[in-house]
Amino acid sequence: MKALITGIGWVTPAGCGQGRQTEEQPLQPGALQIPTRKQIFPKIDRRFGRLDDLSRIGLAAVTFCLRDAGIEDWQQKRPLGIVAASRYGCLQTDLEYLETLIPQQGKLASPNLFAYTLPNCFLGEAALRFGLTGNSMIINRQDSGYLTALKTGLEELTWSAQPGVLAGIVDLAPAAELARQDDLPGSLFLLLEKASRTERGSYGELELQADALFFNTDRVVNLSQLVANCLKGKKFPAL
Amino acid sequence: MNAVVINKIACVTALGDGVQSLWQGLVDGRSVIAPLRHFCTENYVSSLAAGINNLAAPSGGSRLDPLLERLASQLGEVPADTPLLVASTKGEIDRFETARRAGEPLPQSVLFESLVQKIARRFGLRDPGMNINAACASSTIAIARGAALIARGQAESVLVYAADILSEFVFSGFSALQALSPVACKPFDRNRQGLNLGEAGVAILLMSEDCAQQQKLASLARIAGWGAANDAHHVTAPARDGCGLILACQAALDKAEIVSAQIAAINAHGTGTLYNDAMELTAFNQLFAEGLPPLHGIKGSLGHCLGAAGALEVAVAACALREQQIPGTVGCDQPEEAGQGQVSLAAQQISGDYLLCTNSGFGGINAALVLQREAL
Numbered sequence: 001m002k003a004l005i006t007g008i009g010w011v012t013p014a015g016c017g018q019g020r021q022t023e024e025q026p027l028q029p030g031a032l033q034i035p036t037r038k039q040i041f042p043k044i045d046r047r048f049g050r051l052d053d054l055s056r057i058g059l060a061a062v063t064f065c066l067r068d069a070g071i072e073d074w075q076q077k078r079p080l081g082i083v084a085a086s087r088y089g090c091l092q093t094d095l096e097y098l099e100t101l102i103p104q105q106g107k108l109a110s111p112n113l114f115a116y117t118l119p120n121c122f123l124g125e126a127a128l129r130f131g132l133t134g135n136s137m138i139i140n141r142q143d144s145g146y147l148t149a150l151k152t153g154l155e156e157l158t159w160s161a162q163p164g165v166l167a168g169i170v171d172l173a174p175a176a177e178l179a180r181q182d183d184l185p186g187s188l189f190l191l192l193e194k195a196s197r198t199e200r201g202s203y204g205e206l207e208l209q210a211d212a213l214f215f216n217t218d219r220v221v222n223l224s225q226l227v228a229n230c231l232k233g234k235k236f237p238a239l
Numbered sequence: 240m241n242a243v244v245i246n247k248i249a250c251v252t253a254l255g256d257g258v259q260s261l262w263q264g265l266v267d268g269r270s271v272i273a274p275l276r277h278f279c280t281e282n283y284v285s286s287l288a289a290g291i292n293n294l295a296a297p298s299g300g301s302r303l304d305p306l307l308e309r310l311a312s313q314l315g316e317v318p319a320d321t322p323l324l325v326a327s328t329k330g331e332i333d334r335f336e337t338a339r340r341a342g343e344p345l346p347q348s349v350l351f352e353s354l355v356q357k358i359a360r361r362f363g364l365r366d367p368g369m370n371i372n373a374a375c376a377s378s379t380i381a382i383a384r385g386a387a388l389i390a391r392g393q394a395e396s397v398l399v400y401a402a403d404i405l406s407e408f409v410f411s412g413f414s415a416l417q418a419l420s421p422v423a424c425k426p427f428d429r430n431r432q433g434l435n436l437g438e439a440g441v442a443i444l445l446m447s448e449d450c451a452q453q454q455k456l457a458s459l460a461r462i463a464g465w466g467a468a469n470d471a472h473h474v475t476a477p478a479r480d481g482c483g484l485i486l487a488c489q490a491a492l493d494k495a496e497i498v499s500a501q502i503a504a505i506n507a508h509g510t511g512t513l514y515n516d517a518m519e520l521t522a523f524n525q526l527f528a529e530g531l532p533p534l535h536g537i538k539g540s541l542g543h544c545l546g547a548a549g550a551l552e553v554a555v556a557a558c559a560l561r562e563q564q565i566p567g568t569v570g571c572d573q574p575e576e577a578g579q580g581q582v583s584l585a586a587q588q589i590s591g592d593y594l595l596c597t598n599s600g601f602g603g604i605n606a607a608l609v610l611q612r613e614a615l
Binding site for chain 1: 279282283328329335336339340345347349350351352355356367368369370371372373374377380387391393407408411412413415416417467469470471472473474475482486490600601603604606
């Protein structure tokens, strides 16, 4: 199973970014700043203010990834899928929703917050903004290397007619009692595509053999190493 | 491509334990939607849901714990090298709610990783497992992924485990969204007013045909096709033209290498909300331009079991193909005209080898499975 990595975008404690504009690997622990609308979209966007924080960072990372790949703008819907791995999912939104439920025994329960108590809702937000009609799901699996979404994304590509899949991670900082040392707060997506769009080039080829990932034939140990190798060695045609 | 068969199904629903209780209750047209006693509902638009009998949380545990025991006892042994795919939208939401209301720290068990590991341990599986969260299409997509793993030769067997329980957290949310029906829900009825929630656990063991034959396990049905697509329209409302559902169904038909005329019946999502049911009928009328096959939904009996809904409906569909009959759609007294007379309160005879199961959910997701009758 092989695919080209054609875009990378993120929101992490290092800030917001996209692969073609930097060589610094952005996945790191630390405090996460939730991006403002202006940092992501140049135009006024009424929907953005209604999103929960998980959706904001996930949507932002998807946006930067598609922008990096040169396919943010669209006229017709396209069958691109999204696979996002998350350890904590929408736990923070669950807590915020519960705070509206407990007082007055449910009378003040917030419908807007409840709508985001399913972590896949931000995938719907990304899908409608960018016309993405492929499969979309959140996955939870024990994985210290943060590679599960990439493996699942490659399988999705191979098993379906989708020409591309956005695969990545999304997590807010968890409640202190649940936090782990290897947490990577933020969101980062890679666009995996079956075929090359030659005008933009790619970062290289990602391959899944058995349960092991290889980037340009080198074994991938974890997501940070993969992204570092993508950013370090990138060479793109002049546009 | 390896053929994918369903070997074992275990289920626990408000109709009782086991597939036979489920099937017989549905064929008899029973509804188990009743006033809730789990929590006070006076501030919500409905007091109704379909709860499982005798499902109490152990001290410090979740109601999912006894559900797991009951499912594991029913299902029996699973090969230890079987990958595990879990489909749950809210996991141990009762533990989350209890801890938070008591001002206690959140336990690790509220994380899906913990839940999945607990299920893997109970079945003695080496695979740590993965939870798939795609709202009400979660278990449909889990079955699709399991089928793909087997079809591509990456696994000989896959265990799909789907479970969601009733909670005030979820109940209040659907109430706040004005999505709950104040009366027992009426899928595909002209006077439908919304959905009722339910709860269920379903475990389905999928195998390659070769593996099943080697282990001398009978096949209940085959998973012949699968597909999933996003509406790219709205986060909580379905696309009125059914564009995502049409794409998902077409992908499933293509994978099964059949045309829509070969579908003997449809097990629809049929939540009982105004927009979902209208969207589904629009999509099915486009897909089945030559005329709808018999169509039904089970949520008038069992409520909407969220992440477990799709797996539950696959269990019903396997029985329907074997018996060549679909249960009636409880609550559908005055079917929508767009149902072309193919939706009925009464059980209907069907004739054919393929049945289409569909689910749609928040986030704009749609998923479809084509089940194939096992040769007699």
